[in-house]
Amino acid sequence: xxxxxxxxxxxxxxxxxxxxxxxxxxxxxxxxxxxxxxxxxxxxxxxxxxxxxxxxxxxxxxxxxxxxxxxxxxxxxxxxxxxxxxxxxxxxxxxxxxxxxxxxxxxxxxxxxxxxxxxxxxxxxxxxxxxxxxxxxxxxxxxxxxxxxxxxxxxxxxxxxxxxxxxxxxxxxxxxxxxxxxxxxxxxxxxxxxxxxxxxxxxxxxxxx
Amino acid sequence: xxxxxxxxxxxxxxxxxxxxxxxxxxxxxxxxxxxxxxxxxxxxxxxxxxxxxxxxxxxxxxxxxxxxxxxxxxxxxxxxxxxxxxxxxxxxxxxxxxxxxxxxxxxxxxxxxxxxxxxxxxxxxxxxxxxxxxxxxxxxxxxxxxxxxxxxxxxxxxxxxxxxxxxxxxxxxxxxxxxxxxxxxxxxxxxxxxxxxxxxxxxxxxxxx
DNA sequence: CGTGATGGATAGTAGCAGTATCCATTAATG
DNA sequence: CATTAATGGATACTGCTACTATCCATCACG
Numbered sequence: 001x002x003x004x005x006x007x008x009x010x011x012x013x014x015x016x017x018x019x020x021x022x023x024x025x026x027x028x029x030x031x032x033x034x035x036x037x038x039x040x041x042x043x044x045x046x047x048x049x050x051x052x053x054x055x056x057x058x059x060x061x062x063x064x065x066x067x068x069x070x071x072x073x074x075x076x077x078x079x080x081x082x083x084x085x086x087x088x089x090x091x092x093x094x095x096x097x098x099x100x101x102x103x104x105x106x107x108x109x110x111x112x113x114x115x116x117x118x119x120x121x122x123x124x125x126x127x128x129x130x131x132x133x134x135x136x137x138x139x140x141x142x143x144x145x146x147x148x149x150x151x152x153x154x155x156x157x158x159x160x161x162x163x164x165x166x167x168x169x170x171x172x173x174x175x176x177x178x179x180x181x182x183x184x185x186x187x188x189x190x191x192x193x194x195x196x197x198x199x200x201x202x203x204x205x206x207x208x209x
Numbered sequence: 210x211x212x213x214x215x216x217x218x219x220x221x222x223x224x225x226x227x228x229x230x231x232x233x234x235x236x237x238x239x240x241x242x243x244x245x246x247x248x249x250x251x252x253x254x255x256x257x258x259x260x261x262x263x264x265x266x267x268x269x270x271x272x273x274x275x276x277x278x279x280x281x282x283x284x285x286x287x288x289x290x291x292x293x294x295x296x297x298x299x300x301x302x303x304x305x306x307x308x309x310x311x312x313x314x315x316x317x318x319x320x321x322x323x324x325x326x327x328x329x330x331x332x333x334x335x336x337x338x339x340x341x342x343x344x345x346x347x348x349x350x351x352x353x354x355x356x357x358x359x360x361x362x363x364x365x366x367x368x369x370x371x372x373x374x375x376x377x378x379x380x381x382x383x384x385x386x387x388x389x390x391x392x393x394x395x396x397x398x399x400x401x402x403x404x405x406x407x408x409x410x411x412x413x414x415x416x417x418x
Numbered sequence: 419c420g421t422g423a424t425g426g427a428t429a430g431t432a433g434c435a436g437t438a439t440c441c442a443t444t445a446a447t448g
Numbered sequence: 449c450a451t452t453a454a455t456g457g458a459t460a461c462t463g464c465t466a467c468t469a470t471c472c473a474t475c476a477c478g
Contacts, residue, residue, distance in 0.1 A: 002424075003423085004423070013467090016467065016468085018425080022427090028425095029425095034425080035475060037425070048345070048348055048349060051345075054466090061467095079412050079416040083409070086405050118409075120409055121409070126402040126405035126409070133265050133398045136261040140258060144380070145372070145399070149403070152368060152399065155365070155368050159357065159360050159361060159364055162360060182349055186346055186349075190343075190354070193336075194365050195400070197333065197335050198362070199393060200335070202370060204330075206288075206373070207288040208288045222437085224436075228437085230457095243456080244444060244454095245454095246455080269434075
Protein backbone atom coordinates (compact mmCIF):
# COMPACT_ATOMS: atom_id res chain seq x y z
CA UNK A 1 0.00 0.00 0.00
CA UNK A 2 1.36 3.42 -0.93
CA UNK A 3 0.61 6.70 0.72
CA UNK A 4 -2.37 7.62 -1.42
CA UNK A 5 -4.07 4.34 -0.57
CA UNK A 6 -3.26 4.72 3.12
CA UNK A 7 -4.82 8.16 2.97
CA UNK A 8 -7.92 6.85 1.25
CA UNK A 9 -8.46 4.01 3.70
CA UNK A 10 -7.84 6.10 6.79
CA UNK A 11 -9.51 9.30 5.66
CA UNK A 12 -6.42 11.25 6.69
CA UNK A 13 -5.06 13.67 4.04
CA UNK A 14 -1.69 12.81 2.55
CA UNK A 15 0.02 15.99 3.86
CA UNK A 16 -1.17 15.14 7.33
CA UNK A 17 0.23 11.64 7.06
CA UNK A 18 3.53 13.14 5.98
CA UNK A 19 3.37 15.41 9.00
CA UNK A 20 2.82 12.45 11.31
CA UNK A 21 5.74 10.68 9.68
CA UNK A 22 7.92 13.74 10.24
CA UNK A 23 6.87 13.88 13.87
CA UNK A 24 7.53 10.15 14.17
CA UNK A 25 3.99 9.41 15.31
CA UNK A 26 3.90 6.96 12.46
CA UNK A 27 6.80 4.62 11.71
CA UNK A 28 8.28 5.10 8.23
CA UNK A 29 7.07 2.79 5.49
CA UNK A 30 9.35 0.15 4.09
CA UNK A 31 11.45 1.73 1.39
CA UNK A 32 11.37 -0.24 -1.84
CA UNK A 33 13.42 2.39 -3.65
CA UNK A 34 14.78 5.84 -2.71
CA UNK A 35 11.44 7.49 -3.19
CA UNK A 36 9.00 4.71 -2.83
CA UNK A 37 7.76 3.22 0.41
CA UNK A 38 5.07 0.73 1.23
CA UNK A 39 2.76 0.89 4.21
CA UNK A 40 0.84 -1.91 5.81
CA UNK A 41 -1.90 -2.80 8.23
CA UNK A 42 0.26 -1.56 11.09
CA UNK A 43 0.24 1.95 9.69
CA UNK A 44 -3.49 1.95 9.12
CA UNK A 45 -4.07 0.80 12.68
CA UNK A 46 -1.70 3.34 14.11
CA UNK A 47 -3.30 6.08 12.10
CA UNK A 48 -6.71 5.13 13.44
CA UNK A 49 -5.34 5.21 16.97
CA UNK A 50 -3.78 8.63 16.44
CA UNK A 51 -6.99 10.11 15.07
CA UNK A 52 -9.05 8.63 17.87
CA UNK A 53 -6.75 10.11 20.51
CA UNK A 54 -6.54 13.48 18.78
CA UNK A 55 -10.14 13.93 17.64
CA UNK A 56 -12.09 12.10 20.28
CA UNK A 57 -9.67 12.19 23.20
CA UNK A 58 -8.47 15.75 22.55
CA UNK A 59 -4.93 14.68 23.23
CA UNK A 60 -2.28 17.09 21.87
CA UNK A 61 0.01 15.65 19.20
CA UNK A 62 3.06 15.91 21.44
CA UNK A 63 1.31 13.80 24.06
CA UNK A 64 0.15 11.27 21.51
CA UNK A 65 3.78 10.89 20.58
CA UNK A 66 4.75 10.16 24.17
CA UNK A 67 1.99 7.61 24.50
CA UNK A 68 3.00 5.83 21.33
CA UNK A 69 6.63 5.76 22.41
CA UNK A 70 5.40 4.10 25.57
CA UNK A 71 3.44 1.51 23.63
CA UNK A 72 6.41 0.76 21.43
CA UNK A 73 8.88 0.32 24.24
CA UNK A 74 8.81 -3.07 25.90
CA UNK A 75 10.82 -1.97 28.90
CA UNK A 76 7.95 -0.13 30.51
CA UNK A 77 5.64 -1.66 33.04
CA UNK A 78 1.95 -1.36 32.46
CA UNK A 79 1.75 0.92 35.43
CA UNK A 80 4.21 3.29 33.84
CA UNK A 81 2.33 3.24 30.56
CA UNK A 82 -0.87 4.11 32.34
CA UNK A 83 0.99 6.95 34.00
CA UNK A 84 1.86 8.26 30.55
CA UNK A 85 -1.70 8.06 29.37
CA UNK A 86 -2.80 9.91 32.47
CA UNK A 87 -0.24 12.62 31.98
CA UNK A 88 -1.32 12.90 28.37
CA UNK A 89 -4.86 13.83 29.26
CA UNK A 90 -4.08 15.93 32.32
CA UNK A 91 -2.81 19.36 31.36
CA UNK A 92 0.00 20.46 33.64
CA UNK A 93 -1.45 23.05 35.94
CA UNK A 94 0.07 26.04 37.59
CA UNK A 95 -1.76 26.17 40.91
CA UNK A 96 -4.20 29.01 40.79
CA UNK A 97 -6.16 28.84 44.03
CA UNK A 98 -5.07 30.89 47.00
CA UNK A 99 -2.85 29.14 49.48
CA UNK A 100 -5.38 28.53 52.21
CA UNK A 101 -8.14 27.54 49.80
CA UNK A 102 -5.71 24.98 48.51
CA UNK A 103 -4.68 23.57 51.85
CA UNK A 104 -8.35 23.13 52.72
CA UNK A 105 -9.04 21.38 49.44
CA UNK A 106 -5.91 19.26 49.79
CA UNK A 107 -7.06 18.15 53.20
CA UNK A 108 -10.46 17.19 51.89
CA UNK A 109 -9.02 15.24 48.98
CA UNK A 110 -6.51 13.45 51.14
CA UNK A 111 -9.29 12.42 53.50
CA UNK A 112 -11.25 11.05 50.60
CA UNK A 113 -8.29 9.05 49.38
CA UNK A 114 -7.67 7.69 52.85
CA UNK A 115 -11.34 6.75 53.31
CA UNK A 116 -11.27 4.90 50.01
CA UNK A 117 -7.98 3.18 50.72
CA UNK A 118 -6.57 4.37 47.47
CA UNK A 119 -2.87 4.24 46.77
CA UNK A 120 -1.99 7.45 45.02
CA UNK A 121 1.43 8.93 44.53
CA UNK A 122 1.63 12.50 45.77
CA UNK A 123 2.65 13.75 42.34
CA UNK A 124 -0.08 11.99 40.42
CA UNK A 125 -1.19 14.37 37.68
CA UNK A 126 -4.89 14.02 38.46
CA UNK A 127 -4.33 14.91 42.08
CA UNK A 128 -3.55 18.56 41.42
CA UNK A 129 -6.52 18.83 39.11
CA UNK A 130 -8.82 17.36 41.70
CA UNK A 131 -7.55 19.66 44.43
CA UNK A 132 -7.77 22.74 42.24
CA UNK A 133 -11.25 21.79 41.14
CA UNK A 134 -12.46 21.33 44.69
CA UNK A 135 -10.93 24.68 45.63
CA UNK A 136 -12.57 26.34 42.63
CA UNK A 137 -15.97 24.85 43.45
CA UNK A 138 -15.77 26.19 46.96
CA UNK A 139 -14.71 29.64 45.81
CA UNK A 140 -17.71 29.60 43.48
CA UNK A 141 -20.04 28.73 46.37
CA UNK A 142 -20.80 25.29 45.02
CA UNK A 143 -19.96 23.23 48.06
CA UNK A 144 -22.97 21.03 47.45
CA UNK A 145 -21.14 19.56 44.47
CA UNK A 146 -18.12 18.87 46.60
CA UNK A 147 -20.43 17.00 48.94
CA UNK A 148 -20.97 14.53 46.11
CA UNK A 149 -17.35 13.50 45.96
CA UNK A 150 -18.07 10.27 47.77
CA UNK A 151 -21.05 9.30 45.62
CA UNK A 152 -18.97 9.98 42.54
CA UNK A 153 -16.10 7.98 43.94
CA UNK A 154 -18.40 5.07 44.80
CA UNK A 155 -19.73 4.79 41.29
CA UNK A 156 -16.38 5.35 39.65
CA UNK A 157 -14.58 2.84 41.80
CA UNK A 158 -17.06 0.19 40.78
CA UNK A 159 -16.83 0.50 37.07
CA UNK A 160 -13.12 1.15 37.05
CA UNK A 161 -12.59 -2.19 38.71
CA UNK A 162 -14.86 -3.84 36.13
CA UNK A 163 -12.97 -2.15 33.33
CA UNK A 164 -9.59 -3.28 34.53
CA UNK A 165 -10.84 -6.80 35.01
CA UNK A 166 -12.36 -6.90 31.54
CA UNK A 167 -9.24 -5.62 29.87
CA UNK A 168 -6.92 -8.02 31.62
CA UNK A 169 -9.16 -11.01 31.00
CA UNK A 170 -10.13 -10.47 27.43
CA UNK A 171 -6.97 -9.09 25.94
CA UNK A 172 -3.79 -10.92 24.97
CA UNK A 173 -0.72 -9.78 26.94
CA UNK A 174 0.93 -7.96 24.05
CA UNK A 175 -2.24 -5.99 23.43
CA UNK A 176 -2.95 -5.04 27.03
CA UNK A 177 -0.95 -1.83 27.04
CA UNK A 178 -2.76 -0.53 24.00
CA UNK A 179 -6.12 -1.56 25.41
CA UNK A 180 -5.44 0.15 28.68
CA UNK A 181 -4.39 3.37 26.99
CA UNK A 182 -7.41 3.37 24.72
CA UNK A 183 -9.65 2.49 27.63
CA UNK A 184 -8.29 5.27 29.75
CA UNK A 185 -8.62 7.95 27.12
CA UNK A 186 -11.61 6.97 24.99
CA UNK A 187 -13.34 5.64 28.07
CA UNK A 188 -13.34 9.15 29.36
CA UNK A 189 -14.93 10.45 26.20
CA UNK A 190 -17.52 7.72 26.47
CA UNK A 191 -18.37 8.52 30.07
CA UNK A 192 -18.48 12.22 29.41
CA UNK A 193 -20.91 11.93 26.52
CA UNK A 194 -23.10 9.50 28.41
CA UNK A 195 -23.26 11.95 31.26
CA UNK A 196 -24.24 14.79 28.97
CA UNK A 197 -26.96 12.67 27.41
CA UNK A 198 -28.29 11.66 30.81
CA UNK A 199 -28.28 15.29 31.87
CA UNK A 200 -30.06 16.41 28.77
CA UNK A 201 -32.67 13.78 29.26
CA UNK A 202 -33.31 14.74 32.86
CA UNK A 203 -33.20 18.45 32.13
CA UNK A 204 -35.64 18.06 29.25
CA UNK A 205 -38.09 16.28 31.51
CA UNK A 206 -37.77 18.91 34.18
CA UNK A 207 -37.30 22.28 32.54
CA UNK A 208 -38.30 22.03 28.92
CA UNK A 209 -40.50 24.83 27.66
CA UNK B 210 -11.91 48.53 43.46
CA UNK B 211 -9.76 49.44 40.50
CA UNK B 212 -8.18 47.12 37.99
CA UNK B 213 -4.92 46.56 39.86
CA UNK B 214 -6.80 45.45 42.95
CA UNK B 215 -9.10 43.22 40.89
CA UNK B 216 -6.00 41.67 39.36
CA UNK B 217 -4.42 41.14 42.76
CA UNK B 218 -7.47 39.52 44.28
CA UNK B 219 -8.20 37.27 41.33
CA UNK B 220 -4.65 36.41 40.38
CA UNK B 221 -5.39 37.31 36.78
CA UNK B 222 -2.87 39.68 35.12
CA UNK B 223 -4.13 43.15 34.27
CA UNK B 224 -3.60 42.75 30.49
CA UNK B 225 -5.65 39.57 30.62
CA UNK B 226 -8.46 41.34 32.42
CA UNK B 227 -8.35 44.03 29.76
CA UNK B 228 -8.55 41.29 27.15
CA UNK B 229 -11.61 39.78 28.81
CA UNK B 230 -13.20 43.23 28.92
CA UNK B 231 -12.52 43.67 25.22
CA UNK B 232 -14.06 40.30 24.49
CA UNK B 233 -17.01 41.21 26.69
CA UNK B 234 -16.53 38.21 28.93
CA UNK B 235 -16.47 40.69 31.75
CA UNK B 236 -18.91 43.58 31.99
CA UNK B 237 -17.23 47.01 31.97
CA UNK B 238 -16.57 48.65 35.31
CA UNK B 239 -18.55 51.66 36.39
CA UNK B 240 -16.89 54.73 34.95
CA UNK B 241 -16.25 57.39 37.57
CA UNK B 242 -14.38 59.58 35.10
CA UNK B 243 -13.27 59.14 31.46
CA UNK B 244 -10.33 57.02 32.42
CA UNK B 245 -11.27 55.62 35.74
CA UNK B 246 -13.61 52.73 36.38
CA UNK B 247 -14.50 50.83 39.51
CA UNK B 248 -15.07 47.10 39.71
CA UNK B 249 -16.98 45.20 42.33
CA UNK B 250 -17.71 41.79 43.76
CA UNK B 251 -19.57 40.88 40.58
CA UNK B 252 -16.41 41.24 38.54
CA UNK B 253 -14.35 39.21 40.95
CA UNK B 254 -16.93 36.44 40.92
CA UNK B 255 -17.19 36.48 37.17
CA UNK B 256 -13.44 36.37 36.83
CA UNK B 257 -13.25 33.33 39.05
CA UNK B 258 -15.92 31.64 36.97
CA UNK B 259 -14.08 32.41 33.75
CA UNK B 260 -10.80 31.04 35.05
CA UNK B 261 -12.45 27.90 36.36
CA UNK B 262 -14.10 27.22 33.02
CA UNK B 263 -10.97 28.01 31.05
CA UNK B 264 -8.31 26.39 33.23
CA UNK B 265 -10.15 23.49 34.79
CA UNK B 266 -12.95 22.92 32.29
CA UNK B 267 -10.77 23.53 29.23
CA UNK B 268 -13.52 25.57 27.66
CA UNK B 269 -12.37 27.84 24.80
CA UNK B 270 -12.82 31.57 25.44
CA UNK B 271 -15.39 31.90 22.66
CA UNK B 272 -17.50 29.22 24.32
CA UNK B 273 -17.15 30.79 27.73
CA UNK B 274 -18.55 33.93 26.19
CA UNK B 275 -21.60 32.08 24.90
CA UNK B 276 -22.20 30.49 28.28
CA UNK B 277 -21.97 33.82 30.07
CA UNK B 278 -24.37 35.41 27.60
CA UNK B 279 -26.74 32.61 28.44
CA UNK B 280 -26.37 33.22 32.16
CA UNK B 281 -26.95 36.92 31.70
CA UNK B 282 -30.07 36.59 29.60
CA UNK B 283 -33.23 35.95 31.54
CA UNK B 284 -35.22 34.88 28.51
CA UNK B 285 -33.60 31.47 28.30
CA UNK B 286 -35.02 28.39 29.92
CA UNK B 287 -32.75 26.35 32.08
CA UNK B 288 -32.90 23.59 29.51
CA UNK B 289 -31.57 25.96 26.87
CA UNK B 290 -28.80 27.14 29.16
CA UNK B 291 -27.76 23.58 29.80
CA UNK B 292 -27.75 23.05 26.06
CA UNK B 293 -25.24 25.89 25.79
CA UNK B 294 -23.02 24.46 28.44
CA UNK B 295 -23.12 21.11 26.66
CA UNK B 296 -22.25 22.65 23.35
CA UNK B 297 -19.42 24.53 25.03
CA UNK B 298 -17.66 21.38 26.13
CA UNK B 299 -18.44 19.27 23.09
CA UNK B 300 -16.20 20.17 20.18
CA UNK B 301 -18.13 20.16 16.92
CA UNK B 302 -17.12 17.05 15.10
CA UNK B 303 -16.83 16.31 11.44
CA UNK B 304 -17.86 12.68 11.26
CA UNK B 305 -14.79 10.63 10.67
CA UNK B 306 -15.88 7.01 10.82
CA UNK B 307 -16.77 5.15 7.65
CA UNK B 308 -20.44 5.13 6.76
CA UNK B 309 -21.26 1.58 7.77
CA UNK B 310 -19.21 1.73 10.96
CA UNK B 311 -21.28 4.74 11.82
CA UNK B 312 -24.66 3.23 11.08
CA UNK B 313 -23.75 0.26 13.26
CA UNK B 314 -22.65 2.53 16.09
CA UNK B 315 -25.70 4.73 15.68
CA UNK B 316 -27.91 1.68 15.96
CA UNK B 317 -26.17 0.58 19.13
CA UNK B 318 -26.41 4.01 20.73
CA UNK B 319 -30.05 4.40 19.80
CA UNK B 320 -30.80 1.04 21.36
CA UNK B 321 -29.08 2.12 24.53
CA UNK B 322 -31.07 5.34 24.68
CA UNK B 323 -34.30 3.46 24.10
CA UNK B 324 -33.47 0.87 26.77
CA UNK B 325 -32.79 3.66 29.23
CA UNK B 326 -35.87 5.62 28.31
CA UNK B 327 -33.84 8.71 27.72
CA UNK B 328 -35.25 11.69 25.89
CA UNK B 329 -32.50 12.96 23.63
CA UNK B 330 -32.84 15.30 20.70
CA UNK B 331 -31.32 13.85 17.55
CA UNK B 332 -28.94 16.80 17.21
CA UNK B 333 -27.67 16.72 20.78
CA UNK B 334 -23.97 17.56 20.64
CA UNK B 335 -22.95 14.63 22.81
CA UNK B 336 -24.77 12.18 20.58
CA UNK B 337 -22.34 12.54 17.69
CA UNK B 338 -19.40 12.20 20.03
CA UNK B 339 -20.82 9.06 21.57
CA UNK B 340 -21.51 7.50 18.19
CA UNK B 341 -18.09 8.38 16.85
CA UNK B 342 -16.43 7.05 19.97
CA UNK B 343 -18.27 3.75 19.78
CA UNK B 344 -17.34 3.47 16.12
CA UNK B 345 -13.70 4.27 16.91
CA UNK B 346 -13.57 1.70 19.70
CA UNK B 347 -14.85 -0.98 17.38
CA UNK B 348 -12.43 -0.06 14.64
CA UNK B 349 -9.67 -0.35 17.24
CA UNK B 350 -10.86 -3.83 18.26
CA UNK B 351 -11.95 -2.69 21.68
CA UNK B 352 -15.50 -4.00 21.63
CA UNK B 353 -15.17 -5.11 25.22
CA UNK B 354 -15.22 -1.47 26.26
CA UNK B 355 -18.35 -0.91 24.25
CA UNK B 356 -19.88 -3.79 26.17
CA UNK B 357 -19.56 -1.62 29.26
CA UNK B 358 -21.87 1.04 27.94
CA UNK B 359 -24.72 -0.18 30.09
CA UNK B 360 -22.69 -0.38 33.28
CA UNK B 361 -21.40 3.12 32.66
CA UNK B 362 -24.89 4.36 31.94
CA UNK B 363 -26.24 2.75 35.11
CA UNK B 364 -23.74 4.48 37.31
CA UNK B 365 -23.98 7.78 35.51
CA UNK B 366 -27.75 7.86 35.55
CA UNK B 367 -27.72 7.45 39.27
CA UNK B 368 -25.43 10.25 40.22
CA UNK B 369 -26.73 12.59 37.57
CA UNK B 370 -30.18 12.33 39.11
CA UNK B 371 -28.68 13.02 42.54
CA UNK B 372 -26.79 16.00 41.19
CA UNK B 373 -29.82 17.57 39.59
CA UNK B 374 -31.85 17.04 42.73
CA UNK B 375 -29.16 18.57 44.91
CA UNK B 376 -28.78 21.62 42.73
CA UNK B 377 -32.49 22.31 42.50
CA UNK B 378 -33.05 21.83 46.20
CA UNK B 379 -30.15 23.70 47.63
CA UNK B 380 -29.82 26.62 45.29
CA UNK B 381 -31.95 29.74 45.08
CA UNK B 382 -33.82 30.12 41.76
CA UNK B 383 -31.70 32.98 40.45
CA UNK B 384 -28.54 31.00 41.10
CA UNK B 385 -29.70 27.73 39.58
CA UNK B 386 -28.54 28.45 36.05
CA UNK B 387 -25.03 29.24 37.21
CA UNK B 388 -24.95 26.20 39.45
CA UNK B 389 -26.09 23.94 36.68
CA UNK B 390 -23.47 25.28 34.30
CA UNK B 391 -20.71 24.94 36.85
CA UNK B 392 -21.95 21.50 37.82
CA UNK B 393 -22.00 20.34 34.24
CA UNK B 394 -18.53 21.55 33.39
CA UNK B 395 -16.52 21.33 36.59
CA UNK B 396 -18.41 18.16 37.53
CA UNK B 397 -16.86 16.59 34.51
CA UNK B 398 -13.38 17.60 35.60
CA UNK B 399 -14.13 16.20 39.02
CA UNK B 400 -15.33 12.87 37.69
CA UNK B 401 -12.46 12.60 35.29
CA UNK B 402 -9.81 13.16 37.93
CA UNK B 403 -11.47 10.78 40.34
CA UNK B 404 -11.47 8.14 37.64
CA UNK B 405 -7.79 8.65 36.96
CA UNK B 406 -6.98 8.39 40.65
CA UNK B 407 -9.04 5.22 40.98
CA UNK B 408 -7.27 3.78 37.97
CA UNK B 409 -3.90 4.67 39.28
CA UNK B 410 -4.68 3.09 42.57
CA UNK B 411 -5.89 -0.14 40.99
CA UNK B 412 -3.07 -0.23 38.49
CA UNK B 413 -0.48 0.36 41.20
CA UNK B 414 -1.82 -2.59 43.17
CA UNK B 415 -1.80 -4.81 40.12
CA UNK B 416 1.14 -3.92 37.97
CA UNK B 417 3.54 -1.90 39.98
CA UNK B 418 7.22 -2.85 39.59
C1' DC C 419 8.89 8.47 -23.23
C1' DG C 420 5.79 11.32 -20.91
C1' DT C 421 2.57 11.96 -17.17
C1' DG C 422 1.59 11.64 -12.61
C1' DA C 423 2.61 10.03 -7.90
C1' DT C 424 6.14 9.72 -4.26
C1' DG C 425 9.52 10.80 -0.45
C1' DG C 426 11.73 14.30 1.73
C1' DA C 427 12.72 19.00 2.93
C1' DT C 428 11.41 23.67 3.85
C1' DA C 429 8.28 27.32 4.31
C1' DG C 430 3.83 29.19 5.16
C1' DT C 431 -0.82 29.48 7.42
C1' DA C 432 -4.96 29.93 10.59
C1' DG C 433 -6.68 30.13 14.95
C1' DC C 434 -6.29 30.81 19.72
C1' DA C 435 -5.11 33.21 24.03
C1' DG C 436 -3.07 36.21 25.53
C1' DT C 437 1.06 40.29 25.90
C1' DA C 438 3.10 44.57 24.79
C1' DT C 439 3.06 49.23 23.62
C1' DC C 440 1.30 53.69 23.29
C1' DC C 441 -1.24 57.66 24.72
C1' DA C 442 -4.01 61.09 26.80
C1' DT C 443 -5.83 61.46 31.11
C1' DT C 444 -6.41 61.16 36.13
C1' DA C 445 -5.10 59.76 40.97
C1' DA C 446 -1.82 59.81 44.58
C1' DT C 447 2.03 61.67 47.00
C1' DG C 448 5.38 64.80 48.75
C1' DC D 449 0.98 72.35 43.20
C1' DA D 450 4.30 69.53 40.77
C1' DT D 451 5.71 65.11 39.87
C1' DT D 452 5.23 60.25 39.63
C1' DA D 453 2.37 56.30 38.92
C1' DA D 454 -1.78 54.06 37.42
C1' DT D 455 -5.76 53.83 34.33
C1' DG D 456 -8.89 53.08 30.22
C1' DG D 457 -8.86 52.38 25.60
C1' DA D 458 -6.93 51.28 21.12
C1' DT D 459 -3.80 48.79 18.20
C1' DA D 460 -0.11 45.77 17.30
C1' DC D 461 2.59 41.92 18.26
C1' DT D 462 3.79 37.17 20.06
C1' DG D 463 4.10 32.06 20.91
C1' DC D 464 2.11 27.92 20.26
C1' DT D 465 -0.27 24.19 17.81
C1' DA D 466 -1.62 21.46 14.02
C1' DC D 467 -1.57 21.35 10.06
C1' DT D 468 -1.02 22.91 4.49
C1' DA D 469 1.52 24.29 0.57
C1' DT D 470 5.31 24.24 -2.39
C1' DC D 471 9.27 22.45 -4.43
C1' DC D 472 12.10 19.05 -6.40
C1' DA D 473 14.54 15.06 -7.82
C1' DT D 474 13.18 10.54 -8.55
C1' DC D 475 10.25 6.66 -9.74
C1' DA D 476 6.21 3.81 -11.53
C1' DC D 477 3.22 2.90 -15.00
C1' DG D 478 0.74 2.91 -19.48
